[in-house]
Amino acid sequence: MAALDRVKVLVLGDSxxxxxxxxxxxxxxxxxxxxxxxxxxxxxxxxHDYKEGTPxxxxxxxxLWDVGGSVGSATSVKSTRAVFYNLLNGIILVHDLTxxxxxQNLYRWSLEALNRDVAPTGVLVTNGDYDREQFADNQIPLxxxxxxxxxxPEAKRNEVLTRTAFLAEDFNAEEINLDCTNPxxxxxxxxxxVKLSRFFDKVIExxxxxxxxxxxxxxxxxxxxxxxxxxxxxxxD
Amino acid sequence: xxxxxxxxxxxxxxxxxFGFGWLxxxxxxxxxxxxxxxxxxxxxxxxxxxxxTMFELIIFEILGVLNSSSRYxxxxxNLCVILLILVFMVPFYIGYFVVSNIxxxxxxxxxxxxxxxxxxxxxxxxxxxxFPILSPKHGILSIEQLISxxxxxxxxxxxxxxxxxxxxxxxxxxxxxxRNVTEADILALERRLLQTMDMIVSKKKRIAVAHRTMFxxxxxxxxxxxxxxxxxSVTTSVGGSENLALIQQEVDALEELSQQLFLETADxxxxxxxxxxxxxxxxxxxxxxxxxxxxxxxxKIFMATINIVFDRVGKTDPxxxxxxxxxxxxxxxxxxxxxxxxxxxxxxxxxxxxSIRGLLITLTKFFYAISSSKSSNVIVLLLAxxxxxxxxxxxxxxxxxMPLEYRTIITEVLGELQFNFYHRWFDVIFLVSxxxxxxxxxxxxxxxxxxxxxx
Numbered sequence: 001m002a003a004l005d006r007v008k009v010l011v012l013g014d015s016x017x018x019x020x021x022x023x024x025x026x027x028x029x030x031x032x033x034x035x036x037x038x039x040x041x042x043x044x045x046x047x048h049d050y051k052e053g054t055p056x057x058x059x060x061x062x063x064l065w066d067v068g069g070s071v072g073s074a075t076s077v078k079s080t081r082a083v084f085y086n087l088l089n090g091i092i093l094v095h096d097l098t099x100x101x102x103x104q105n106l107y108r109w110s111l112e113a114l115n116r117d118v119a120p121t122g123v124l125v126t127n128g129d130y131d132r133e134q135f136a137d138n139q140i141p142l143x144x145x146x147x148x149x150x151x152x153p154e155a156k157r158n159e160v161l162t163r164t165a166f167l168a169e170d171f172n173a174e175e176i177n178l179d180c181t182n183p184x185x186x187x188x189x190x191x192x193x194v195k196l197s198r199f200f201d202k203v204i205e206x207x208x209x210x211x212x213x214x215x216x217x218x219x220x221x222x223x224x225x226x227x228x229x230x231x232x233x234x235x236x237d
Numbered sequence: 238x239x240x241x242x243x244x245x246x247x248x249x250x251x252x253x254x255f256g257f258g259w260l261x262x263x264x265x266x267x268x269x270x271x272x273x274x275x276x277x278x279x280x281x282x283x284x285x286x287x288x289x290t291m292f293e294l295i296i297f298e299i300l301g302v303l304n305s306s307s308r309y310x311x312x313x314x315n316l317c318v319i320l321l322i323l324v325f326m327v328p329f330y331i332g333y334f335v336v337s338n339i340x341x342x343x344x345x346x347x348x349x350x351x352x353x354x355x356x357x358x359x360x361x362x363x364x365x366x367x368f369p370i371l372s373p374k375h376g377i378l379s380i381e382q383l384i385s386x387x388x389x390x391x392x393x394x395x396x397x398x399x400x401x402x403x404x405x406x407x408x409x410x411x412x413x414x415x416r417n418v419t420e421a422d423i424l425a426l427e428r429r430l431l432q433t434m435d436m437i438v439s440k441k442k443r444i445a446v447a448h449r450t451m452f453x454x455x456x457x458x459x460x461x462x463x464x465x466x467x468x469x470s471v472t473t474s475v476g477g478s479e480n481l482a483l484i485q486q487e488v489d490a491l492e493e494l495s496q497q498l499f500l501e502t503a504d505x506x507x508x509x510x511x512x513x514x515x516x517x518x519x520x521x522x523x524x525x526x527x528x529x530x531x532x533x534x535x536x537k538i539f540m541a542t543i544n545i546v547f548d549r550v551g552k553t554d555p556x557x558x559x560x561x562x563x564x565x566x567x568x569x570x571x572x573x574x575x576x577x578x579x580x581x582x583x584x585x586x587x588x589x590x591x592s593i594r595g596l597l598i599t600l601t602k603f604f605y606a607i608s609s610s611k612s613s614n615v616i617v618l619l620l621a622x623x624x625x626x627x628x629x630x631x632x633x634x635x636x637x638x639m640p641l642e643y644r645t646i647i648t649e650v651l652g653e654l655q656f657n658f659y660h661r662w663f664d665v666i667f668l669v670s671x672x673x674x675x676x677x678x679x680x681x682x683x684x685x686x687x688x689x690x691x692x
Contacts (some may be wrong), residue, residue, distance in 0.1 A: 040495060041499065043437055
């Protein structure tokens with residue numbers, strides 16, 4: 001059974017938004033009883049059925065790498081974190097619906113993870129500004145998850161949900177809003193569960209079933225190297 | 238008439254300080270959090286504003302700006318307000334926010350906050366008993382009672398920070414203490430870290446697969462409970478679940494190891510960055526400063542020991558002594574009064590500015606290290622309390638650095654405190670703090686290369 005294929009998905013976000021609770025919920029279908037600070041990186045595994053219900057159904061391991069920390073850390077901390085960004089196949093961006101700053105920091109988180117290949121010392125080459133084109137061309141699937149939905153009063157919900165819809169659109173990603181202490185948000189058959197399943201399927205597709213059969217996922221670096229062409233990269237490992 | 242002008246000047250400067258505190262709070266302290274309770278921000282800025290006003294009044298005293306009676310009035314007013322904030326408002330709000338975080342006590346928030354505040358007041362009052370800080374002829378609820386206790390706490394804090402800072406500053410500045418870290422070391426450690434992560438992942442996969450097969454076979458996967466459950470588990474597949482428990486234990490151990498490795502890697506990266514920094518001009522400048530500060534630190538420890546051993550309290554301030562030395566021994570004649578005023582202004586100004594800046598930087602670092610989204614309000618209020626007490630005691634101690642004619646106002650306003658006690662107490666705590674920091678840094682420094690060699 002250990003011969004199942006695997007994909008690696010990063011879970012990024014500010015500290016305290018609920019990444020560890022989310023990962024626990026995704027992998028064990030249970031609520032995390034005693035959340036505590038994540039030091040370094042914690043990994044968990046979810047078994048996912050690709051194309052469930054069809055004849056091509058296949059089971060994969062999805063490794064969820066929960067990297068902790070603050071987006072404004074010192075350069076040395078960022079270069080330590082960068083060791084976890086190797087060979088990633090998908091990113092889940094987590095933000096706290098009750099804290100606007102955590103949503104704004106998602107841009108910097110995604111840039112930090114996606115730019116990792118450009119400068120191996122971990123120093124960001126871009127000036128951190130958001131560039132929509134980069135995200136449009138990005139080949140690594142993204143998913144935006146908002147947590148602590150239960151702490152938003154009913155009156156404010158619409159306003160918050162419109163804001164997060166814009167956010168997800170900027171990343172060219174789907175979005176899910178939930179409360180990590182309540183498993184019913186991800187109950188089988190709910191729209192959230194369908195979106196999650198679709199996201200994982202997309203990640204597996206990009207990893208294993210690219211049209212020209214190569215395994216390299218082009219991040220920003222490939223685009224820059226080939227002068228912004230729309231071609232997928234043609235070089236082999 | 239002049240009183241009104243003076244008051245308007247004071248109020249303007251207070252508003253300026255308030256604005257500065259507000260900006261500092263927003264931009265530096267709370268830059269990753271959303272401010273939902275504006276009360277916290279207001280309290281922090283108000284504490285900062287009134288503390289800075291006290292320093293401003295000292296400077297005005299030296300320079301002779303503003304009318305003497307209006308200065309005295311503003312001193313009294315400022316002191317009352319600051320004591321009110323530090324003893325009544327901030328502790329109450331700390332209690333209130335602590336109680337709001339605990340879900341059980343949500344209904345009776347105010348009641349429990351009052352209870353907490355009364356406990357704080359009790360211990361605060363008891364603090365004054367073992368110390369000979371007051372002459373007994375003052376009443377219970379006078380300014381002197383409150384200030385003396387605030388002074389004790391503040392002076393302890395100052396001495397602790399001062400002692401640690403005096404030792405840590407040369408240690409961080411000088412490149413002599415930097416361990417040699419090469420790129421190869423970092424790569425080796427990173428490889429170990431990734432290997433550990435891979436091992437964790439493969440074990441977790443086995444657990445996940447086992448759970449899934451058990452789930453698909455329709456078995457219960459929580460631990461067998463009750464008497465019959467235990468008997469049942471003996472006959473059915475007990476091997477699987479015992480195996481799982483073993484793997485789970487291995488996973489826990491590996492996770493601890495991965496955290497250790499991550500912290501070590503972060504440490505190595507930071508050291509490498511410091512080595513690169515020390516090769517730049519700025520780095521070399523700080524290295525030189527480090528040598529200078531280490532001499533200063535040794536001298537201060539020496540002086541503190543002498544003060545305690547010989548039971549000596551300095552009578553004259555450094556400015557007057559310096560002038561005396563130049564006039565008597567070096568024979569240079571100059572206008573003593575004029576120069577003493579300006580030099581003490583510069584000296585006191587430098588002390589004030591460096592202590593404010595140093596405290597704000599330390600508070601910010603502390604805040605980043607320990608706060609989380611739930612406790613940020615409580616921690617900021619605690620920091621505001623520490624800041625207020627620190628600044629009040631700075632005023633107490635700064636009296637020593639000023640010439641006699643400027644000391645009168647502080648003595649007048651603060652009443653009959655035993656100032657000598659505070660200086661002695663400062664020396665004792667400074668010595669203890671400096672020596673224990675030296676011990677602590679020595680042990681930490683020794684331990685790190687050994688860990689490094691074991692790789």
